[in-house]
Amino acid sequence: MASNPPSSCCATGFKHEGTPVGELKTIDGVNTYIGTPKGNQKTDTAVLFLSDIFGLFNNNKLLVDEFANNGYLTVLPDLFRGGQLTTDDMESGRVNIGEWLKDYQPPNVDPIVAQTIKYMRETLGVKKIAAVGYCFGARYVTRFLKGGQINVGYHAHPTGTTHEDLAAIEGPLSISAAEIDQAFSPQLRHESEITLAKTGQAWQINLFSGVKHGFAVRADLSDPNQKWAKEQAFCQAIAWFNYHL
Template sequence: MASYPPSSCCYQGVKHEGQPVGGILNVGDFEIYTSYPANKSTDYAVLFLTDIFGHKFINNQLIADQFAANGYFTFMPDLFNGDPVPANRPESFDVAEWRKSHTTAHVTPIVEASIKELREKYHVKKIAAVGYCYGAKYVVRHLKAGQIDVGYVAHPSHVDADELKAIQGPLSIAAAETDSLFPTEKRHESEEILKNLGVPYQINLYSGVIHGFAVRSDLSVKAAKYAKEAAFFQAIQWFNEYVE
């Protein structure tokens, strides 16, 4: 594996403040949160694949709005059929039991339907995708011709080495210095895989932060605030380079 499965550190964090500006729609039998750039263009989209807190978690919605503010139509599906992990649940929460109802077989159809919706309804020219923790696996799995054009993942979990070996497009990774799900050995394994693929890649390591920092950092902590903001701009710079 290129990263380990989700565990307790996936569902602790700080809720951020702000008023989301996007809206909730339905695609078939699942919800999406959408946020438009100022010019309302859908030429270039960010498919936002969330952590286990899902599409209604305010931190995720505010980040989606930030992508839109930077010129990308942002499309964030509910990967969990209305059953995300509630924010800041106690460590006794059984992630393994929850995951039985949210396997690859459950999530993949939602991702595929989202890609189809972007291509056919919104006529998106290129799809960039972001994946935080849980969502990172599905960015990697779908980073192929005709699906996702360019990918970015932060503190990934449960990504198989074979999935990483199969990517066909540029991939950027934001990693935490302290991360039991994407530790040093998995980061180095991923680097070796990427070096041999011949696709553009980037791995940035942020000191002083832990798993989940790109979504759930405590912004009162200077190092965490810097890392979260820098990781976001890492994604924007990557997309600006490889999307248009």
């Protein structure tokens, strides 16, 4: 594995305040949150947002809105068809993530990602797709960054990625990594660097000190270092997409 499967570190973090302003639609039976830019829209490009284990969670919707604020139509499908973990689950500690994860493997998730890409290209008319993957979603950015499905990818603190999928990418990939992360440990990060260097694709790994797994989406915003790292990880994704699209 290039990063370990989701575990207890994926079910920690902080809820962020704010009211999402996007639109919730049902696309081929899948609840999907869409952020639409105002004004300076990049009309032929869009972002596919593949979430952490909390799915259509307020934090994720607010991030979708931020991508839209930067000019990118952004689409967040419910990868779990309503079976995502909740913040109540997180706070109670009653969920066995290993057991939960059995229902959300590639045979279950790949079709949702594929149909969302089809919708973006055929219905929305998107020519180039950038994909972001936080924690759980990172694996699926990697799996679809080939064959012209996704054009450019970005991960934050990935889980579940394999060296086989990393080795097979056919587009640029950027990763934001946390210093303290059992899922994407220093050893796995260095192994991933070796794998990515052999792909012939552009790649980037930025390491943020003093933060833990999940910082790019579930940071404690009252902590200046966590807030700064979260904001810089987002800027990393935007800069990567602006350059490669």
